[in-house]
Amino acid sequence: MQNQSQQSVPASGSDPRADSSLTDMLRAQICSSSELSFLMEAHDGLSAAIAERAGFKGLWASGLSIACSLGYRDANEASWSQLVDVVERIADSTTLPVLVDGDGGFGNFNNARLLARKLRQRGAAGVALEDSCFPKMNSFVGDRHPLADIEEFSGRLRAIKDSTADDLILVARIEALIAGHDMDEAILRAHAYADAGADAILIHSRRTAADEIVAFTRVWQDRLPVVIVPTKYYRTPVSAYRKSRISTVIWANHSMRAAMAAMRQVCDRILAEESTASIEPNIATLDEVFELLKYDELAHAEARYLPHPTDLRQ
Template sequence: MAGLFSSTVTPTERRRAFRDGLNSGRIQRMPGAFSPLVARAIQEAGFEGVYVSGAVVAADLALPDIGLTTLSEVAHRSSQIARVTDLPVLVDADTGFGEPMSAARTISELEDAGVAGCHLEDQVNPKRCGHLDGKEVVPVELMLRRITAAVNERRDDQFVICARTDAAGVEGIDAAIERAKAYADAGADLIFTEALHTPADFEKFRSAVDVPLLANMTEFGKSDLLSAGQLEELGFNAVIYPVTTLRIAMGQVEEALGEIAATGTQAGWVDRMQHRSRLYELLRYNEYNAFDQQVFTYSADSYQPTFTR
């Protein structure tokens, strides 16, 4: 991460690294980042990638995950996150923010944002959280048009287009498997199998589908919380933890605010906070100061502004 203001690893290099990781035999672990600073912490912790959750972008705007966020909001947050990390960034692009032509524009915008890939889902637009009941999925033919439009618009052939299917909770696992095969045939590089329940479900999906697979290990959802090692043994290629960092942060924030409201002081929380020195370390304060000292070389006495009449 040599650059102070942006990663020196190009988007294409990160996309290639993501593809290589998916085919490496080692599961790619991708925690969700609700801010650029969290993305930097994810890289420093040694993970293989960063995930940008649509539910988290919405929650950070105090909105529910029901398709209210816009492409520009998601692309902007994704660009901010991709800028600060060398890791591949995978983005939740919901249904493509519309129908096939909108899905094509989504690919263009997210390529420009510098991310490694995105996933499009087969829910009816506007969508619902994938682990809630009452979801609806579109006909296979419509999802194939979304994927085809996305593939045709892609300019960098390293950009990863992932197809998410929510059909397991609506039509059953067998139908979801058939959809996944069709989506792969249409050009999807990666399949996101949403809301499977047990290890047997994951194993059944893996044995039937011959493309890289992504698992969602979100808390309080339909799926058993399997470890990365378990998922790797089952043959899955990537795993996301979409809302984990936000839930941890907000849980601590609410608890601390309650205590401060009750006691009038944050003193009891000081030992549980990230220390200022660690925050400065993540922010790379020393490197910015060194850069500033190199370029800010004039003194007030020697600087003579030029005035024009």
């Protein structure tokens, strides 16, 4: 007989800390809503809190941005364990659902399902997996972007679904157009990944116009929701995405790039001027930092839980 004081071991892929409401929120944004939704990039707890304060309803834990914040290149130099550690801080810093850039899953089906389970345990609501080979290279760097075999990648997707079921939104990211293949190849892969259990398709393009994206949606005909990352075709008006019935737009790396530019300017000026006087009006005040990260809550908690100095003298 099982000792009643012992907790039962959760089934594979489940975790008592996982918040299904966040997964439901992400599913509603990507899979159920008739309105275009937007996910904002976050690469740490601070950027996540700022995105939530701005009014975004969901976050994209960017592989590129997280790698940059750790001082790595977006070429699988950061490990999967480093990724999930950062995702945990992002999830803990906000009340928003987080879709994680899982690259290609850091290996074969076994690595992919391990990554998915760990992301779910750390608070992620979804993961996007790209059909690249390990180690991957950032989509916008160079021309060597070998694609995974369709059946092999479909196996990675099935392994994630078998491990996490509906507890994690699974987005299959297609790199065929990035790698120079034609639209037929992209559509072929999209159908295969839908059959493997993907909840949505992310079609990626490196062109400066959205013509490939529009062409894909026209042929795809809404079999599954379509997610896009308009990093290169940023001049395309959002109305074009709505017309093409895109589900979700990811602003994929903009907080990291904004922080990089701002820090560079501040460092240059402080070094040149040997003073911070001229830059103080243009940076966040310490009070703003304390307010964003809720230092007042800590003060209230101290008043409630720590003994008062007069109590200690009694």
